[in-house]
Amino acid sequence: MDFVYALVAGLIIGAIFGFILQRGRFCMNSAFRDILLLKDYKLAKAVTVSLAVLMVGFAIFAFGGIITLSPKPFKPIAAIVGGLVFGIGMVFAGGCASGTTYRVGEGMMGSFVAAIGLTVGALMTAGGVLSDVKVALQSITVGTKLTLFGEYDALITPIFMLIIGIVGLVLMFYFWGWSALKRKLDAKEPLIKTDNFVESAFKKGYPWWVTGILIGLILTAGFVASNGVVGITGGWMNISNWLTSGSLLAWTGFIIFGILIGAMVSAIISKEFKFRLPKEGLTLLKQFFGGLLMGFGAVTALGCNITNILGGVPQLSLHSILAGACIMFGSWIAAYFLFMWKKE
Amino acid sequence: MVDVTDTLDCSGDVCPYPDVKSKRKVKKMKSGEVLKIIVDYPLSAERIPETMQSLGHEVLSVDKTGTSAWEILVKIK
Numbered sequence: 001m002d003f004v005y006a007l008v009a010g011l012i013i014g015a016i017f018g019f020i021l022q023r024g025r026f027c028m029n030s031a032f033r034d035i036l037l038l039k040d041y042k043l044a045k046a047v048t049v050s051l052a053v054l055m056v057g058f059a060i061f062a063f064g065g066i067i068t069l070s071p072k073p074f075k076p077i078a079a080i081v082g083g084l085v086f087g088i089g090m091v092f093a094g095g096c097a098s099g100t101t102y103r104v105g106e107g108m109m110g111s112f113v114a115a116i117g118l119t120v121g122a123l124m125t126a127g128g129v130l131s132d133v134k135v136a137l138q139s140i141t142v143g144t145k146l147t148l149f150g151e152y153d154a155l156i157t158p159i160f161m162l163i164i165g166i167v168g169l170v171l172m173f174y175f176w177g178w179s180a181l182k183r184k185l186d187a188k189e190p191l192i193k194t195d196n197f198v199e200s201a202f203k204k205g206y207p208w209w210v211t212g213i214l215i216g217l218i219l220t221a222g223f224v225a226s227n228g229v230v231g232i233t234g235g236w237m238n239i240s241n242w243l244t245s246g247s248l249l250a251w252t253g254f255i256i257f258g259i260l261i262g263a264m265v266s267a268i269i270s271k272e273f274k275f276r277l278p279k280e281g282l283t284l285l286k287q288f289f290g291g292l293l294m295g296f297g298a299v300t301a302l303g304c305n306i307t308n309i310l311g312g313v314p315q316l317s318l319h320s321i322l323a324g325a326c327i328m329f330g331s332w333i334a335a336y337f338l339f340m341w342k343k344e
Numbered sequence: 345m346v347d348v349t350d351t352l353d354c355s356g357d358v359c360p361y362p363d364v365k366s367k368r369k370v371k372k373m374k375s376g377e378v379l380k381i382i383v384d385y386p387l388s389a390e391r392i393p394e395t396m397q398s399l400g401h402e403v404l405s406v407d408k409t410g411t412s413a414w415e416i417l418v419k420i421k
Contacts, residue, residue: 025387094358110358205390272386274412279356339364
């Protein structure tokens with residue numbers, strides 16, 4: 001990929017992504033954890049909406065020959081161990097890979113420490129002291145590119161993606177959207193309030209369904225622009241390698257810079273930008289430790305929550321589905337022991 | 345003017361501590377008492393009032409007091 005193209009496209013797509021992440025408070029740590037902890041399903045619904053949009057989006061561009069789908073090889077042990085460690089780590093870090101990154105842009109210094117932990121953990125696992133552990137965990141591979149419906153097929157897989165995506169969108173609209181829409185229709189309220197568009201688009205948190213659709217669209221655009229899934233962990237590693245070993249900044253690194261800029265602009269506009277520090281020093285250490293776990297988990301499981309859940313699951317990759325389930329399960333384990341066990 | 349019984353300052357707290365702390369705090373309070381919750385974390389500023397309402401408490405007000413700073417007043421049911 002051309003350097004200038006990576007710079008411009010990466011920054012633009014990253015910035016829009018960061019803006020949406022901040023407005024939608026889109027974080028899978030919150031999404032998964034709150035199913036268990038607060039019985040709040042809004043962000044989890046946003047995740048499922050974005051998955052359905054991504055399935056349709058990826059399938060359309062794959063049919064058009066614009067992108068080449070590439071589900072990950074199915075490495076069950078790596079997916080389970082990496083996913084669980086990542087899920088546990090994100091609870092300690094106070095945010096998933098994307099959640100941590102956008103919060104850095106909001107001025108949360110604890111998340112900045114978590115991001116450094118993530119980078120260090122990822123580098124340790126990719127080529128450092130933990131690389132042997134990773135290699136051992138990744139040694140078992142089943143099939144080549146297994147999807148939910150057998151081996152990946154350039155024609156059949158996108159058809160399944162399209163069907164599941166459209167059926168999913170219809171079902172979600174019916175179960176989650178219809179009653180609210182009907183209430184508005186009955187009360188003769190305007191469906192979309194246009195008078196305060198600027199206010200709602202730039203200053204307020206987005207409703208979950210808006211966040212879900214926008215995340216789906218921007219990550220589809222990310223796939224089209226780079227012919228590969230957008231990732232977070234790889235981007236932080238790219239920045240680190242650029243700083244310390246002279247390798248060039250690439251698409252993945254520019255995405256990170258874009259997210260930071262987008263989230264910062266979004267937070268400043270809505271008067272939510274402030275440098276903040278946790279009250280207790282121990283919290284910073286916990287966040288760093290959580291970041292390390294996430295870094296190890298992401299490299300072992302062949303991707304963080306964005307690469308696996310929002311990149312691999314829409315391609316129906318069995319590896320990503322297993323890794324995603326383990327990320328969710330890991331976050332539940334950590335949330336249970338941290339916040340629910342022996343609570344009073 | 346509302347009589348604030350107790351104040352819970354969650355500024356600087358990492359996700360999801362503001363939510364968890366306020367949930368635990370209101371459990372210990374008596375009916376009719378008013379809790380003031382101070383948060384500087386946007387997600388919690390939106391989520392705490394919703395959680396409190398779903399627990400049956402009355403959210404008296406949510407005020408943005410400054411840059412990324414909110415005060416939430418909750419009356420215990």
